[in-house]
Structures are given as structure tokens and as C-alpha cells.
Amino acid sequence: MLTRLRGGHVVDPFNGVDGVADVYLEDGRIVAPDGRAPDEEIDVSGHVVMAGAIDIHSHIAGGNVNSARLLLPEMHRSIRARLDGTPLSTAKWSTFETGRLYAQMGFTTVVEPAVAPHHALHAHFELGDVPIIDKGALTVLGNDDFLLAALRSNESETAITDYVAQTVEATGTLGLKCINPGGADAFKQNMRAFGLDEIVPFYGVTSRQIFTSLQKATQTVGIPHPLHLHMNNLGIAGNIDTALATIDAAEGLPLHLAHVQFYAYGLEGKSAFSSAAPALAAKINANKNITVDVGQVMFSDTVTISSDVLSQYGRLEGAIPKKGVIFDGDANGGGVVPYAYRISNYYNAVQWAAGLELFLLIEDPLQVFFTTDHPNGGPFTTYPELFALLMSAELRAQWLERLPAEVRDVTTLPSITREYTLNEIALMSRVGPARLYGFTDRGRLDAGSIADIAVYKDQRDKAGMFRNAAYVFKDGELVVRDGAVTKYVKGKTLRIRPGYDRAIEKRLDAYYDDVYGLSRAIFEVPESALAGKSVYAEVACRN
Amino acid sequence: MSNATLDGKSISSEDAYEQAAKILQEASFPLVAGLGADVAGAQAAILLAERLRGAFDHLASRDSLTDLEVLRSAGVFVTTPNEARVRADLVLLVGPGLQSYWPGIFDRLALDKETIHGGTSKRRVLWIGPKRNEAKLDGVEIETIAATEQDLAGVLGALRARVGGRPAALAPAALKKIDAAAEALRAARFGVAVWAAAGLDPLIVEMLQGMIADLNVTTRFTGVPIGGRSGATGVLQASAWMTGFPPRTGFGRGYPEHDTWRFEASRLVDSGEADAALWISAYDGEAPPWESDDIPLITLGPPGSAPKRGLFIAVGKPGENYDAVEFAQETSSLVLRRAGAPAELPTVAEAIAAISAKFSEDLPC
Numbered sequence: 013m014l015t016r017l018r019g020g021h022v023v024d025p026f027n028g029v030d031g032v033a034d035v036y037l038e039d040g041r042i043v044a045p046d047g048r049a050p051d052e053e054i055d056v057s058g059h060v061v062m063a064g065a066i067d068i069h070s071h072i073a074g075g076n077v078n079s080a081r082l083l084l085p086e087m088h089r090s091i092r093a094r095l096d097g098t099p100l101s102t103a104k105w106s107t108f109e110t111g112r113l114y115a116q117m118g119f120t121t122v123v124e125p126a127v128a129p130h131h132a133l134h135a136h137f138e139l140g141d142v143p144i145i146d147k148g149a150l151t152v153l154g155n156d157d158f159l160l161a162a163l164r165s166n167e168s169e170t171a172i173t174d175y176v177a178q179t180v181e182a183t184g185t186l187g188l189k190c191i192n193p194g195g196a197d198a199f200k201q202n203m204r205a206f207g208l209d210e211i212v213p214f215y216g217v218t219s220r221q222i223f224t225s226l227q228k229a230t231q232t233v234g235i236p237h238p239l240h241l242h243m244n245n246l247g248i249a250g251n252i253d254t255a256l257a258t259i260d261a262a263e264g265l266p267l268h269l270a271h272v273q274f275y276a277y278g279l280e281g282k283s284a285f286s287s288a289a290p291a292l293a294a295k296i297n298a299n300k301n302i303t304v305d306v307g308q309v310m311f312s313d314t315v316t317i318s319s320d321v322l323s324q325y326g327r328l329e330g331a332i333p334k335k336g337v338i339f340d341g342d343a344n345g346g347g348v349v350p351y352a353y354r355i356s357n358y359y360n361a362v363q364w365a366a367g368l369e370l371f372l373l374i375e376d377p378l379q380v381f382f383t384t385d386h387p388n389g390g391p392f393t394t395y396p397e398l399f400a401l402l403m404s405a406e407l408r409a410q411w412l413e414r415l416p417a418e419v420r421d422v423t424t425l426p427s428i429t430r431e432y433t434l435n436e437i438a439l440m441s442r443v444g445p446a447r448l449y450g451f452t453d454r455g456r457l458d459a460g461s462i463a464d465i466a467v468y469k470d471q472r473d474k475a476g477m478f479r480n481a482a483y484v485f486k487d488g489e490l491v492v493r494d495g496a497v498t499k500y501v502k503g504k505t506l507r508i509r510p511g512y513d514r515a516i517e518k519r520l521d522a523y524y525d526d527v528y529g530l531s532r533a534i535f536e537v538p539e540s541a542l543a544g545k546s547v548y549a550e551v552a553c554r555n
Numbered sequence: 556m557s558n559a560t561l562d563g564k565s566i567s568s569e570d571a572y573e574q575a576a577k578i579l580q581e582a583s584f585p586l587v588a589g590l591g592a593d594v595a596g597a598q599a600a601i602l603l604a605e606r607l608r609g610a611f612d613h614l615a616s617r618d619s620l621t622d623l624e625v626l627r628s629a630g631v632f633v634t635t636p637n638e639a640r641v642r643a644d645l646v647l648l649v650g651p652g653l654q655s656y657w658p659g660i661f662d663r664l665a666l667d668k669e670t671i672h673g674g675t676s677k678r679r680v681l682w683i684g685p686k687r688n689e690a691k692l693d694g695v696e697i698e699t700i701a702a703t704e705q706d707l708a709g710v711l712g713a714l715r716a717r718v719g720g721r722p723a724a725l726a727p728a729a730l731k732k733i734d735a736a737a738e739a740l741r742a743a744r745f746g747v748a749v750w751a752a753a754g755l756d757p758l759i760v761e762m763l764q765g766m767i768a769d770l771n772v773t774t775r776f777t778g779v780p781i782g783g784r785s786g787a788t789g790v791l792q793a794s795a796w797m798t799g800f801p802p803r804t805g806f807g808r809g810y811p812e813h814d815t816w817r818f819e820a821s822r823l824v825d826s827g828e829a830d831a832a833l834w835i836s837a838y839d840g841e842a843p844p845w846e847s848d849d850i851p852l853i854t855l856g857p858p859g860s861a862p863k864r865g866l867f868i869a870v871g872k873p874g875e876n877y878d879a880v881e882f883a884q885e886t887s888s889l890v891l892r893r894a895g896a897p898a899e900l901p902t903v904a905e906a907i908a909a910i911s912a913k914f915s916e917d918l919p920c
Contacts, residue, residue, distance in 0.1 A: 075792075100797055130888055339632075340634040
């Protein structure tokens with residue numbers, strides 16, 4: 013059936029479209045009508061039409077997220093019954109609700125950025141229970157004994173490359189993430205702080221060595237997504253130095269830095285805590301090999317979930333409410349610590365301002381991405397408010413009025429007049445993410461792309477506009493009408509399948525036998541185990 | 556032998572599914588209990604409970620909730636058995652009967668071997684409150700601190716006090732022993748406590764976790780919980796991501812509500828609040844714990860476990876008769892267990908799907 017979305021304001025920067033046009037879809041794809049009359053027509057005049065949005069970094073599934081659910085039953089009491097045909101869609105913080113809420117905002121692809129190799133099957137089970145949207149994930153390496161030991165003994169780059177490719181393939185993800193490289197292992201050895209050039213005891217390697225080796229391996233393997241790095245010293249006053257030094261350490265190779273707002277802190281002001289976002293933004297503007305997502309803080313009660321177990325332990329002291337989980341897992345593990353960001357809190361207000369400065373001072377929307385590092389800076393449901401803040405200097409000024417006055421002394425935000433256009437919003441939330449992960453079938457509206465489409469009613473209240481999409485199509489099926497999910501469809505799980513020398517498998521078999529006294533097969537993620545739960549779709553590797 | 560019975564008499568599977576659907580659909584508040592199932596079985600069972608606006612509970616919820624109560628009131632430090640195996644230079648075993656709750660415990664923790672990660676060292680092993688003659692392991696010197704089940708909380712409390720340098724009202728000989736243990740814990744580089752909630756009161760687990768938190772101020776210390784029987788931990792995980800809550804959750808209002816008292820299976824049945832029950836115990840056919848024997852009952856269990864009363868549908872044993880994903884105690888993760896003895900029996904999820912297929916159309920989905 014050929015459907016025409018007629019007369020909407022199409023914002024499709026990939027194809028240079030920003031004006032009134034029709035969009036045609038058929039059999040799950042965007043098509044060119046070739047003169048045919050549509051079988052169905054939907055009048056979307058007065059609406060903005062974009063490709064479905066893509067969230068590049070949101071903690072929506074896996075053991076650490078599930079621990080957070082169990083830790084905080086008081087945070088997610090449900091209050092309303094669901095509609096027919098959408099089981100568990102109002103069960104708060106469930107995988108089902110996650111799919112529904114993303115779809116309602118016009119998001120159709122979301123990447124869970126922290127899958128531990130030994131818990132990958134669990135993560136895929138959870139992702140399989142997220143309806144409607146397509147999912148992807150990143151595999152975490154960088155605190156694993158196999159890699160650290162290989163670096164200690166100066167193994168060839170080939171060995172590390174094969175190990176990386178094998179691990180990504182076996183865990184069914186889109187690439188690699190590295191979280192406080194070496195820091196989680198150092199914490200197991202009782203270090204409480206860990207910087208870029210500190211040495212992991214027992215292995216004699218630095219954080220810098222670990223992440224640059226993974227960065228190179230990512231390139232060699234041909235993984236489309238650059239290494240996704242969660243740097244050292246997250247959240248610490250003065251950590252701007254770490255961020256700047258890390259960008260230098262990348263030496264021009266592609267690198268994605270996660271939730272950089274948490275690294276944009278200087279030591280100015282009477283509390284010795286200030287926004288260093290302008291310096292970080294300038295550095296990013298000057299280094300085109302770098303992409304970042306912001307990890308914007310939005311004032312809310314939330315919970316921090318991170319595989320940076322060292323940093324999470326440090327955060328326990330300030331937990332609100334005062335409880336948490338510290339999991340010294342195989343390799344990274346994780347920490348879950350609840351927290352409340354308050355507009356009246358000086359530090360939180362500086363964090364909020366620093367995040368917005370990064371969005372507004374990084375010049376190229378293709379270098380910076382929307383995230384709140386859900387749920388670490390705030391839940392993903394605050395994105396619409398964030399879009400509105402970026403699109404209106406006046407709205408920002410209103411919020412600034414409510415911050416503690418001394419915050420103005422340590423941020424440049426009040427002086428920034430830039431306002432994002434719809435085109436820039438679409439670049440940042442559609443085109444950029446697709447490019448970042450090597451997706452060629454989404455984030456755009458040309459013929460042949462999958463028909464993931466978000467239609468928003470154009471209105472002055474931008475937050476309202478983006479909170480409740482008027483129509484959302486997933487693979488050509490209408491799943492949202494007037495901000496409400498009307499039906500479930502089953503999204504896919506996106507993955508890459510890099511090639512590698514299978515000899516590494518024999519070596520890994522021997523390693524597991526030797527170290528764990530276990531068959532490595534126990535950690536496998538066989539497709540048969542996911543039958544009926546999850547459907548994979550493959551994203552091509554480079555070369 | 557038939558794979559389905561009604562009051563002990565053989566019936567066809569078709570009839571069994573048909574009748575099961577009728578019982579569940581006609582109930583105003585059906586209970587899905589036992590839940591001794593693999594993850595796929597639990598997913599199907601929870602979706603069924605939600606669709607019927609009933610409630611669900613697991614047969615070992617008491618044990619899962621012992622740890623959960625500590626988690627959600629105070630928080631926990633945990634690790635995996637494998638991390639303990641490669642790194643723990645001190646292992647603190649807590650409470651009696653650990654091997655009965657986890658037969659593979661000593662093999663997995665490799666207490667007789669040296670640590671591997673963070674450097675090689677011999678392990679020190681302490682056991683508080685083992686059963687008589689239990690603390691014996693070839694090639695391992697186990698230091699024991701005697702404690703009956705009633706004493707355990709007091710002994711742990713004294714140990715925590717001494718770890719923190721606070722006084723403890725003990726006789727000199729006992730104090731000397733506790734002090735030596737406290738010194739050993741403080742001197743550990745990466746200590747791991749191991750306990751089984753099944754044998755313990757939540758206050759004991761809370762005391763233990765409080766001590767672990769204290770120890771982490773100066774060194775590293777963490778814990779390995781031994782989970783409940785019949786797939787309890789895997790079912791708990793699925794329940795958490797699907798509903799936000801552990802078992803003992805009800806859907807009477809069309810959304811999940813978790814209440815450890817209201818939705819406890821025995822109470823729901825014996826009080827008459829639940830008016831039909833689906834009892835699932837696929838691993839070993841464990842019988843329901845309630846006393847009432849007049850609730851309409853459907854049982855899913857392995858062949859040979861049919862109760863005298865009610866409807867019974869045989870299902871395979873997860874991971875034995877069919878490939879099943881379940882929580883593995885040895886890795887602390889969900890794993891695929893491949894069937895060692897495949898059998899022509901439905902999986903738990905398949906049996907539930909077959910029942911659901913017989914619902915009449917007026918049940919909304």
C-alpha cells in the first residue's frame with residue numbers, strides 16, 4: 013500500500029530538504045511514487061516531518077539497569093492501566109514502557125552503550141522486550157584481564173584486533189565502549205582515583221595505553237563506530253584537564269567521548285567548581301576526529317548507572333536516597349547510585365549550564381549528540397525540554413533566573429545567543445547518529461530508507477511538540493497517533509559482524525579453561541537462545 | 556503415561572489446555588505461582604498474569620526477598636563467583652549449609668588454588684557458623700567461628716563492631732577469636748563474603764553488608780550471594796525488567812503493584828482472594844505451599860509430578876529436556892543451558908502459549 017504524507021514541513025538535512033514536501037512510503041520503506049496515486053493519504057500540513065530520531069547513548073537494558081530497578085522500587089510506582097494491545101506499557105521503568113516512551117517522542121532507534129561481555133545474553137533478553145524501536149548496543153572492554161595481560165606482554169596489534177573483533181561479534185553489538193580504562197581493575201586493587209597516565213597495578217599499563225590500543229583496533233577491524241570512551245575522573249572538579257589530554261591522546265584518530273558534560277569542570281569560583289565547557293568546546297571544534305555526546309543534566313530525581321565502578325563508589329557518599337549497588341563484576345562491573353539534581357544546588361546548576369554551553373559552543377551539530385546519558389544526567393523523557401532550551405535563548409534566560417546567582421560567575425551561558433534551528437535538531441538527532449554508527453538506512457528520508465518517520469505538530473511550545481509526536485511510523489507501520497502508542501511492533505537489534513582470524517577462539521578457549529576452569533561457551537549469545545525474543549539486523553562494517 | 560491428567564486421570568493435552576484456559580479466564584483474580592521456570596517460561600507466565608489481571612509469585616521468593624530487602628533499604632556490594640575465584644585472597648563463608656544451597660560452591664571458588672588476578676597469593680578461608688563437620692575441605696585450612704543459627708546475628712554484629720574498632724561484650728576467649736577474624740578481614744586485599752539467603756534472616760545479611768561497607772573504607776571487600784532454588788534469580792531478573800518489580804506483584808488495577816504481603820501466593824490462596832491458580836514447578840515438581848485444597852488448580856511440572864487433584868500438564872525440565880536460558884550461580888549471569896536429555900515435552904513457555912491460544916476472544920490482549 014502506497015501512503016502519502018501530504019504537505020508537511022519536511023526537515024531532512026541528509027538530503028538537503030527543509031521545506032514543504034510530500035513523503036511516500038510503502039512496504040516499510042520510503043519510496044519514490046513514480047507518478048502512482050497513493051492508496052492512502054495523510055494530511056500533515058502544519059506538521060514537521062523528520063526521520064525517526066536515534067539515541068546514541070541511553071542505559072535502557074542489562075544487569076546494571078535491572079539492579080537499579082530493584083534498588084529503587086519507590087522511584088517507579090505505576091499509576092495507570094495500559095491500553096489494549098500494549099502489555100506492560102505503563103509498567104514504569106519496564107523495558108516495555110521504555111519502548112513506548114521513546115516511540116511517543118518519535119525516537120525509533122536507541123543504543124544501549126554498556127554491555128559487559130559476560131552478561132551480553134541478559135542484555136539481549138532485555139532489549140528483546142523493548143517493543144517498537146530498533147536497538148543496538150556497545151560491548152565494554154578495557155578492564156578485562158585478557159586485554160590488560162596482552163598489553164603487559166606487548167602482544168601484537170593483530171592479537172588485540174582479533175580479540176576485539178571476536179568479542180564484538182560474539183556479543184552481538186555495534187562496537188566497543190571503554191569505561192575508565194583500567195580504572196575498574198585498579199579499584200579492585202584498592203585504588204580510589206585513576207587518571208589517564210596512572211598505571212594499573214599488576215599489569216603495568218596506563219589508561220592511555222589501554223584506550224589508544226582499543227581505538228586503533230576499532231579502526232583496524234573496520235567497526236563503523238569509533239571507540240566510545242568514558243574517560244577517567246568523571247564528575248571531578250578540574251577534570252577538564254583529563255578531557256583535553258584525552259583528546260590529544262587520540263592523535264587525530266576517530267574517537268567518541270561519552271557524556272562530556274561530566275568532564276567540563278574547572279576550579280574557578282569560591283566553591284572551586286566551575287564550567288570549563290568553553291575550553292572543551294574549543295578543543296572539540298579544533299579536532300574534527302572527535303565526536304561527543306553531552307550527558308546533559310536535567311533537574312530531576314534520578315539514578316546514576318555506570319560501569320565506572322571506581323567513580324560510582326566515590327559517589328555513594330552523596331547518594332539520594334542513601335543506598336547503592338557496587339558490583340565488582342568480571343572486568344568492569346558497575347555501580348548504581350541514586351541522585352537528585354536540584355536547580356537550587358550550585359553544583360547541579362553549574363552542570364546544567366556546562367551541558368548547554370557544550371551544545372551551543374560546539375559549532376558542528378554532527379560532532380555533538382543529544383544525550384542525558386539516561387538516566388545519569390536525567391531521564392530520556394526530558395529530551396523535549398532540552399530541545400526547547402536549545403531552540404530558545406529566552407527560555408534559557410528564564411531558567412537561568414532560577415539558578416543560584418553565583419552560577420552566572422562561572423559559566424558563559426548567559427552570553428550565548430545561539431538558537432538551534434529544526435534543521436540543526438534533525439542533524440544532531442538523525443543524520444549525525446546514523447553516520448556515527450554507520451547506519452545507511454535511517455536518519456534520512458530518501459527513497460530506499462526504512463520508513464521510520466516522526467511527524468510533530470508545529471507549535472510554539474517546542475517541548476510539547478517533541479514530547480508527543482502526532483504520528484510515528486516504524487518500518488512503515490503507524491505506531492503512534494497524537495502522542496499515544498496505538499500498537500506494538502517488534503523492533504530489531506542492530507549488530508555488526510566483523511571478520512577475524514578464528515585462531516583467537518582456540519586461544520580464548522584455553523584462556524577460559526585456565527583462568528576460570530570453565531568452558532567459554534557458557535558466555536555465548538547463541539541466536540537460538542534469542543529465537544522469538546530478538547531479531548538481528550546487520551550493519552555493514554567498513555572495508 | 557499421558558502428559559496431562561485431571562484429578563489423576565489421564566486426559567488429552569488439547570482438553571487440558573482448553574480446560575486450563577477456561578479456569579483462568581473465568582477467575583476474577585487468578586494467581587500464577589511457583590514460577591519454577593527458565594527465563595522464557597517466566598516471561599510467558601508474567602505476561603499471562605498481566606493479561607488476566609492476576610498476580611504472580613515465585614516459590615523461593617522468601618529467599619530472593621531476604622537479599623532484596625537489604626538491597627532496597629541499604630544497598631549491597633556484590634561480585635561474581637568467578638571474580639572471587641581469580642582474585643579473593645580471603646573468603647568469608649557465612650552460615651550453615653552453603654554446599655546444600657550450591658553444590659558446586661567449592662569447586663567454583665577454587666579455595667584450594669592461589670589467586671590469579673592482582674597477583675598470586677594463597678587464600679585465607681573463614682567460616683562463621685558452619686554445621687558440625689561441614690567446614691572440611693581437602694587442601695584448605697578453614698578457620699571456623701562457631702555460631703548456631705540463633706547466634707549468627709550476634710557473632711556477625713560483634714565481628715562488625717571489632718572491624719570498626721568498637722567494643723563488643725564478649726568473654727575474653729571469644730573476643731580474642733573475633734578480634735583475630737576482624738584483623739584478617741581488615742588485612743584482606745580483596746575479601747569476599749559468601750552467604751545463602753535461604754538460610755538467613757534479612758537482618759543477618761544487612762549486618763554482613765554493613766560490615767562489608769565498613770571494610771571498603773580502607774580495603775576492598777565484597778560478596779557473593781547464593782540465589783534461591785528453581786530458577787529464582789533468573790525469574791527475578793525477568794520480573795524486574797518486565798514490570799520494574801520482583802515477584803509478589805499483582806495486576807488487579809491494570810498496572811503492576813508490588814507488595815510482599817498482599818501478593819504472597821499462600822496468603823492469596825488461603826484467604827480466598829485468588830480464585831484460581833496456575834502452579835509452575837518445572838525443575839522438580841515441588842508442591843504448592845498453601846493449605847487450601849479447593850482452589851481450581853492447574854499444575855505445570857515434570858512427568859510424574861502430577862498432584863492428585865486438579866489439572867496437570869507435563870512440561871520438560873528446563874536445561875535438561877529442552878535448551879533453556881536461566882541464571883547460572885557459577886557465573887552470576889543468564890546463560891543458555893543446552894538439553895542433555897531432550898524430550899518430547901512442551902517447554903513452560905509453550906504450555907502457556909497453548910493455554911493462551913484457547914482463551915475466548917472477549918479476553919483483551
